[in-house]
Amino acid sequence: MNHRANTTTLLLLLLLLASSASAARAQAPQAPAAPVQTEPSADGIALAPARVELEMQPGAETTVVVNLDYRSSNAAAQSARIVASLNDWNITRDGQVEFYRAGTQPNSASAWLIYSPAETTVEPGKTHSIRVTVTVPKDAAPGDHLAALVVEQRPDTLKFAQARRQMVVRYRMACVFYIKVPQLTRRGSLENLQASADASGVTVVPTLKNGGNSVLRPVSSAKVLDASGRTVAELPEGESLPVLGGAELSQKLHIEKQLAPGAYSVRYRIDFQDGSRMTEGVTDLVVK
Structure with missing residues (x-):
């Protein structure tokens, strides 16, 4: 007798605000900034860097690289199809990190970011790069402007067994961006x-x-x-x-x-x- 699969999707948000940062200053167009690598776990997909801070003048443009590192100790590990998107983000008063639709928050920088590729296949044992170009508007207000590059596995690539109970783990990772427009103040x-x-x-x-x-x-x-x-x-x-x-x-x-x-x-x-x-x-x- 066949039983409908009871599938639970677990979203793993890998936002490491305190991890190593890729920090750069951009006063004019420049070459891609080299990201700081973070060591992924033995199995799974890691996103590095998890935080990018860029101090940029109004009208400036720069490009950074965010790497996806797929590691697995399982020789039978299969490729995964991932898709990238942009979100706004914030930290609530009680310390919770929350994500919002791009362009909905007052300090959003989502419209300043263009990334490629938007979708790709990641292979075990290989590093895959996403290039993110940041262009600051000429009339940008001073202060921090925030955005997040969110990478997740496409739902249609998850494998479901129709005759048994199972748990499916769906990875969702974020690299958060701080775009810092002078004059900056901290009080x-x-x-x-x-x-x-x-x-x-x-x-x-x-x-x-x-x-x-x-x-x-x-x-x-x-x-x-x-x-x-x-x-x-x-x-x-x-x-x-x-x-x-x-x-x-x-x-x-x-x-x-x-x-x-x-x-x-x-x-x-x-x-x-x-x-x-x-x-x-x-x-x-x-x-x-």
Whole structure:
């Protein structure tokens, strides 16, 4: 007796905002910029670079190369048909990356990008290149303009077995673009600081604001001090999520340390990497 296949499509969004960047300055037309390679996993399709930052004057044009690397340890691995498209993207206040139809966001750069090929077949063991040409309008406003090159497997190339239950994995990857038009400004501020504790540890929620027009990549740390001023838990210094120009970010930070009942203070330090001094915030924490 045949059973209809129960097929689940799993979209794997491989957006690595903190991965190696391909950064270039374009004051005039120039040769293709060499991308920074990221090491793909043993099996699967990798997109490199995952982030491209270009500082470009109005009216300038440049071309970059985004590589698709298909690796597989399976000798019977088959070729895959992939298709590329453009999206707008943003980071929400709670730190989620969201994608939108191209040209629908106020700071969209999707209309500035032309890419080729739009569709291709990738073979195991080979690297395939997509050339992306960026042309900045002469009247472009200063600040960061965002776009994403999204690459995914065509649905009609997925193999379905009609007589059995299965899971089909459909790859969806993105290379995000920051097109930076001078004059760029970065103005970070700590707007609020909250802390709470439960059985799993301490949660610290700083609210960060970027009053400028270009992305901030702050570096921060946190400490929990008891009533005597002794450090009882801490989060070592590390890079937070990017804070886009004109945006706010409230990212939860978790310290895996269960606290005994008592009164504590949480000290949060942040360097916005904008040329200003280190900022420190302190908030009270009572554990009952």
